[in-house]
Amino acid sequence: MIPFNRPHFTGKESEYIQQAMNSGKISGDGIFTKKCHQFFEQRYSFKKVFLTTSCTDALEMASILIDIQPGDEVISPSYTFVSTVNAFVLRGAKVIFVDSSVENPNMDANKIEGLITSKTKAIITVHYAGIACDMTKIMDLANKYNLFVVEDAAHSVDSFYNGKPLGSIGHLSTFSFHETKNIISGEGGMIVINDERFSKRAEIIREKGTNRSAFFRGEVDKYGWVDIGSSFLPSDLIAAFLFAQVENIDDIQQKRKKIWNTYRNALLPLEEEGKIKLPFLPDYATNNAHMFYIVCDSLEEREKLIHHMKANDIYPAFHYLSLHKSQFYKDKHDGRELPLSDRYADCLLRLPFYYDLKDEDINKVVNSITNFYKNKVQNLLLSR
Numbered sequence: 187m188i189p190f191n192r193p194h195f196t197g198k199e200s201e202y203i204q205q206a207m208n209s210g211k212i213s214g215d216g217i218f219t220k221k222c223h224q225f226f227e228q229r230y231s232f233k234k235v236f237l238t239t240s241c242t243d244a245l246e247m248a249s250i251l252i253d254i255q256p257g258d259e260v261i262s263p264s265y266t267f268v269s270t271v272n273a274f275v276l277r278g279a280k281v282i283f284v285d286s287s288v289e290n291p292n293m294d295a296n297k298i299e300g301l302i303t304s305k306t307k308a309i310i311t312v313h314y315a316g317i318a319c320d321m322t323k324i325m326d327l328a329n330k331y332n333l334f335v336v337e338d339a340a341h342s343v344d345s346f347y348n349g350k351p352l353g354s355i356g357h358l359s360t361f362s363f364h365e366t367k368n369i370i371s372g373e374g375g376m377i378v379i380n381d382e383r384f385s386k387r388a389e390i391i392r393e394k395g396t397n398r399s400a401f402f403r404g405e406v407d408k409y410g411w412v413d414i415g416s417s418f419l420p421s422d423l424i425a426a427f428l429f430a431q432v433e434n435i436d437d438i439q440q441k442r443k444k445i446w447n448t449y450r451n452a453l454l455p456l457e458e459e460g461k462i463k464l465p466f467l468p469d470y471a472t473n474n475a476h477m478f479y480i481v482c483d484s485l486e487e488r489e490k491l492i493h494h495m496k497a498n499d500i501y502p503a504f505h506y507l508s509l510h511k512s513q514f515y516k517d518k519h520d521g522r523e524l525p526l527s528d529r530y531a532d533c534l535l536r537l538p539f540y541y542d543l544k545d546e547d548i549n550k551v552v553n554s555i556t557n558f559y560k561n562k563v564q565n566l567l568l569s570r
């Protein structure tokens with residue numbers, strides 16, 4: 187069977203976890219957390235980073251940092267994971283959803299300006315599949331209307347917009363190291379502080395609202411409660427695991443890109459025949475091989491294709507449901523139709539994608555899809 191995802195281990199994880207244990211300190215901000223911070227700050231020129239327990243938590247930190255108040259509005263794509271917006275809703279924000287683009291599931295930057303009001307506080311971008319949003323347009327709007335930009339860069343490690351690392355462009359950005367992402371620690375995340383005004387407060391919010399970090403640096407002689415906050419910092423055991431991954435990022439990325447290109451080349455004929463759509467990369471975006479997806483013609487066709495692939499013991503996965511139509515938010519949404527978001531919700535299908543995916547398995551996946559479309563007319567008729 188070919189599963190959708192399989193976590194990849196580089197081989198050094200348990201050794202580093204043992205080293206963390208030997209150090210005598212396994213709570214947050216130990217030696218491996220510092221190594222991870224240093225890695226990300228150096229490699230991507232991020233001004234300041236903090237590991238967090240998840241990307242969800244990093245987003246919650248971002249929401250506190252930009253001081254979201256009840257009644258504030260944030261603009262977000264509807265085709266995204268709940269965490270992108272939950273963090274802001276938790277602090278009382280109203281989400282104004284923007285539709286996806288025709289070319290790819292990213293927010294359509296041309297549709298943002300019409301949604302900005304005097305209550306708008308932030309634009310939350312999601313670089314779907316690690317492929318950049320139109321950040322020049324988005325940052326120009328943010329400057330014009332004095333808004334914050336938070337990049338939900340959960341998919342976007344080691345990907346770039348016009349040469350700039352994703353996660354380095356917005357005021358704040360958040361990454362995920364969940365086991366379905368490129369670089370993993372089971373659960374885990376990171377907040378990137380690009381606007382230095384937020385650095386000091388981020389450190390406090392992450393440490394339960396205390397100035398404990400300043401105390402450990404000897405800057406204050408006792409630490410206490412100075413702000414709101416929570417426990418957003420991960421154990422150094424998680425950082426030890428993560429460091430074994432980041433050290434091997436070039437190998438991981440090279441392998442994933444090879445798989446991605448193999449899929450693309452093998453499926454290109456189907457796109458040229460007009461049967462499916464493949465991921466679209468604008469000129470300004472790089473590909474970090476976070477996922478490989480195809481876009482089918484209809485929900486019905488996608489259901490049949492999934493059924494067909496499962497019969498071949500292959501387990502692809504559809505992705506988000508439009509958040510503006512979710513059980514939780516549909517009554518709070520302003521009623522606008524977002525047809526492209528719905529289209530990706532119905533028609534996008536993610537193919538099995540992981541470091542250890544073998545060439546022969548990629549072939550099986552491609553053959554299964556190709557055969558489905560060869561027999562598509564029969565498949566659709568038979569099933570009636």
Ligand SMILES: *Cc1c(COP(=O)(O)O)cnc(C)c1O
Nearest residue numbers: 240241242267269340362364375
């Ligand atoms: C995975 C993901 C998250 C959540 O990440 P966690 O680390 O699991 O909290 C948030 N946003 C997007 C777009 C994601 O894909």
